Amino acid sequence: MQNNGWDEFEIGAMLRSFDGEVKDIATTPQEDRNYSSNNSFTASVADWRIEKPIFNKDYCIDCQFCWIYCPDISIISRDKKMIGIDMDHCKGCGICVEVCPTNPKSLLMFPEQADEEAELAGWPEKDKGEK
């Protein structure tokens, strides 16, 4: 954002989310939205994360729980199918893992530096509830 002078911005402590007019924004995928430079969509907060979620689509039932519970809209879902995680905005809170109902879970938390391929290969087995 430019460092404009006092006479070079719109009055009021307000910011626009999008450049220009928007129509049917709710049905427009995020990647197709004309976000303004003021919108936090263009800012990466990935470095806030200590642990990251990894998504294993083999067990996912597309229940959308993770999508609806994510506080940062970082679950990418299209046509009610879970696609993956927006790693620019995910802060690693782990709520998606907490709410995932499958057994084994389709989302698990791993250290930020963990290798996705390796973790998917070593995914836990179904918990049979044995004590």
Add this chain to the structure above:
Amino acid sequence: MAFDKMELRDVEVWDGNFAAAQAMRQVQIDVVAAYPITPSTPIVEGYAKFLADGYVEGEFVMVESEHAAMSGCIGASAAGGRVATATSSQGFALMVETLYQASGMRLPIILNVVNRALAAPLNVNGDHSDMYLGRDSGWIQLDAYSPQEAYDLNFIAFRVAEDHDVRLPCMVHQDGFMTSHTAQGVNTLTDDQAYGFVGDFKPMNDMLDFDHPVTHGVQTEEDWHFEHKARQHNDLMTKVLPKVQAAFDDFEALTGRKYNIVESYDMDDADVAVICMGTSVETAREVAKEMRTQGIKAGVVGLRVFRPFPFEQIKEALKGAKAIATLDRSSPNGAPGALFNEIAGTLYNTESRALLSGYVYGLGGRDLTKQHLVDLYTELQANVDAGKVTTPLQQFIGVRGPKLAFL
């Protein structure tokens, strides 16, 4: 407009509160969020009654405090509604934090302030402590001296505040009880005249414009805050008074009632002048006329617009005066008095170098009598005759005990 119109007589007997409530009905306010406090309660109560009786299409939001009242107004205004409320004194003080939000967010909210003293000691009567408390808040402040003016200035306030070149909130002040509860004849506008004068609300960056989403109330730090405040100050200093004058001109064309940014009475040839606000202006006018029968050329200057402070108009009004008294109806608490300081600041670099003295009066509703003003004008004339201020620069009028004077 899908609401019932009200037929008013040309002249109605209204007190200042009811006059303000009628103005709020006639401009069809969308949202009033309010909390009651003496002496302003009848304003929002009046609006609520009009709403309940089907004379307004709007929302009345009952809240738990004045802080919440103004917060509700801010939300409704940011959403894109025509918004107003009323308060006094302690309630006004509780609103202060949100007053700065409203002005910084450039929301054209109208706040009727029925001036009342600030505790302690607790006091419900009129002085200008709350009005003075608001003077750095970035709001426009208009001052009414009578119920008629409380009615008229509400229309001016909406017209100016909502102008897209201004977009600043505006207070309409009237004196607690002296104006708010004193019924006088008020010349009315018809509902169509009143609404036509103010016009439809024209939203700007409203949150309910879903095609242009905005975030209101953003945070800025040292990189942006200064520019926002500078812009607001610039607009107060350069844009507001011309718009106020234009609104006064249009209002005069509509009603025949003429208002000025600074009201001057008998000032054309005045040697001695009193400058004050509120109901005291009317008392001073009467005394000034009587002083003239005794050979003292007395005049009165009343501030109609307190913020932005009308430097040029005051210079013009006071240019011929030889001795001037400022009347501050608020305890200066360790300073010469706001009006004294501001008039001094206004006149210091002018040619006139009039003799300036300050008076503190009327705290907590203490009367300012005609005799007080006779004595005051007599002192000013003595200053003129002596060619210097013969009294201390700050004196107290009407307080019991040994004479109190400083500076």
